[in-house]
Amino acid sequence: MDIATLKNANLNNITTAKTAYDTLITAFGQHSESWQHDVANRLGLYVWNGVGAEGAAAEITTITTKLENAKKELSFISRALADAAEGFAAAQSHLISALDDAAAKKFTVAADGTISWDKEPTSANYAGDKAEETAKELSRRITAALNEAAHADAEIEKRLGHLSQNGSNGTGLDSATVTKDGNDVAALDKAPAPGTDPNTVKTWWNSLTEAQQQRYILNHPDQVGNLDGIPVVARDQANRINLERSKHDLRLQLDHLGPEPKPLLGSVKGEPVSNPEYEEWHRKKKDLEEKLASIGTIESRLNGDKLKSRDGVPAYLMGFDTNGKGRALISVNNPDTADNVVTFVPGTTSRFATAGGDVDKADEMVKAARAADGGKTTAAIAWVGYDAPQSLPEAVADSYAENAEKDLARFQNGLRTTHEGGPSHNTIMGHSYGTVAVGFTMRDHKLPVDDVILVGSPGVGVDHARDLNIDPSHVYVARGSEDTLMHYAPATSLLFGLDPMDTGFGAHHLQAGDSDHSHYWVPRKVAVQEFGKVIAGTPGALK
Missing domain, CATH: 1.20.1260 (Ferritin)
Structure with a gap:
């Protein structure tokens, strides 16, 4: 031609x-x-x-x-x-x-x-x-x-x-x-089923003409938006359509809740009897309102709202789901073209309604990586892609991490599949229970990642860094002096194996200063600066 x-x-x-x-x-x-x-x-x-x-x-x-x-x-x-x-x-x-x-x-x-x-x-x-x-x-x-x-x-x-x-x-x-x-x-006219291997998805997508691809994005965004193996730009286009539809659907559900039920059914022997329908009505209302608020936050970041523009760095919606606790996969910068890519897996209480805070962390990591190596582009992905425990009592269970493994492994393989040009420098990072999900996944799957960062970890399911299917010299751990979440546990044995901070675990220790469990990503804090160095592939001298 x-x-x-x-x-x-x-x-x-x-x-x-x-x-x-x-x-x-x-x-x-x-x-x-x-x-x-x-x-x-x-x-x-x-x-x-x-x-x-x-x-x-x-x-x-x-x-x-x-x-x-x-x-x-x-x-x-x-x-x-x-x-x-x-x-x-x-x-x-x-x-x-x-x-x-x-x-x-x-x-x-x-x-x-x-x-x-x-x-x-x-x-x-x-x-x-x-x-x-x-x-x-x-x-x-x-x-x-x-x-x-x-x-x-x-x-x-x-x-x-x-x-x-x-x-x-x-x-x-x-x-x-x-x-x-x-x-x-x-x-x-039929996309591969959810969970299909990213390489198979990419082969199918590449077999379509650009016009056919656009037809899928416009007419079947729900089929392609969450598929690993489809380029990020295409997923973003489809998911923005899905997001608008979900917003409309959530508003309809909120409108159809009906009038507030009465709080009490009466009394028995002088004691008030609460109305279960009242409690359920308020639970549903709160859930819908939280999700709508989260959509507003996500849209502001995607559309470059002045308060969320982050120096003009674009964001991409790689996937989301508002059912149940919901999921959200949002990337700051395009991982298909970036030199460095980090996937951030948050921990307990993370869900669709809290995704905005995780995107803020991704923004800070992009800035930190740029400070470490301004000559390269970094993409940071907030991967709220699993059903995380929503309370500390729930966070003692293995099941949440086990259920995350297949999706997280497929997502990492998908990043390699759709990346353009030479391989990017890929890092996977977990925080709190997110480190459990990362650890279990790396233990049971050979992930295509160059480095792993474990922050405020309660254990990762193994007793040594080498059991994560990666060279231990590329495993980094961090815990701030004010991070008291693990103080109730024995010194070396945590909920999910040996404490990654223990010298016997065999990982590099990143400086985390006086960070507490929730504030490692505060701008200009030593912790996020250290994260940026690893993400950029320039960790320097580490202890």
Whole structure:
């Protein structure tokens, strides 16, 4: 595919062909109906017995089935032509947009895609001081459009070639073949199931044209927004649509709660009897209001609210769910393009309603990593992606961490799968019970991470750093002098194994100063500065 071919392509020819096939399908359908009404049904009304009658009936049934199958095969050709027209139109639009922008910015694009420009600052056609950077972006857009068209071309050739072969050799009349072809077409409108391996998801996503991808984002955002293996930008687009829908749904639920029930049912022997419906009504109301407030906070950060702009660093909604305690996966900066990526797993009481505070921590880690190495880009993800315990009594259970393992492991693999260019430097970090979830996951799964940071940990399910399936020299622990959460436990044995702060555990100790259990991410605190160094891959001299 070259620039001239795509730019000058008359896409009306494909649309005309599709219209012709639609006309053919309509006519064929009418003939099939005539066959059914005038031949098959009429013969069925006659009383005809014997071997000849049975043979004729079987033959009529076979012909009817073949006619139905042929009509379906024709419809598959129409669908293939429609998809091709859509794919070529999108690619042509993207190419023309890039060429128009190039002309407007005083660049010349040659037939082979080479871009040139006037480098003389005093010239009326001077392309500017950042011309080289702009030219690279224009070249990327042109190449992407050509690749998009080539993909659409290869796809239509494959689909029409297959259907044409079915027509020429008669296999298109076979029910098994038609069923398979129908399933292949249906698969174009069905995303992989939740929990599918990220590599499989990526292969499926890349098999779609850009127009088909956009159709999924706009028409089926609920199917793709939470899928690991789909690029972050696409997930963000889908999830912003989902977020708006969820906000509307939560408001409806709040409106439909009805009037507040009376607090008491009466009294027994002078003692008031509370009304369970009153307690449940208030619980639901509080839950809905918290989730709506959290959506407002998330939207402010996503949309760059002045108070939440964080120096213009963008945020991406990688996933969320408002059911139950809810989940939220929000990244500060794009992990698909960042040099450094950290996934932060919060602990007890974390849920969708508290995600805003975890995003604030992610913002601080991005700033700290930039201070440690300003030449690289860092993405920090607040991964509220599991059902965390909501109280200290609940936080003694293994089950919350065990239930987080598959999702957290798949998410980490997904980050590697969708990352562009060379591998990023990836860190996984847990806080409080989040370290238990991280520890269990690393113990039972080989995660593609370079470093791990455990903050205020009650144990991680192993007694030595090497049992986390990573070189112990890349395991870092931190606990502030005011973090008293673990003071009730024995000196070396905590709830989930040996204290990671114990020298026998074999991890590096990060300075945490006087941080208490909840305030390691206070701006300019030594703890968050230390986190930034590890995240940026520049930990320096550590004790």
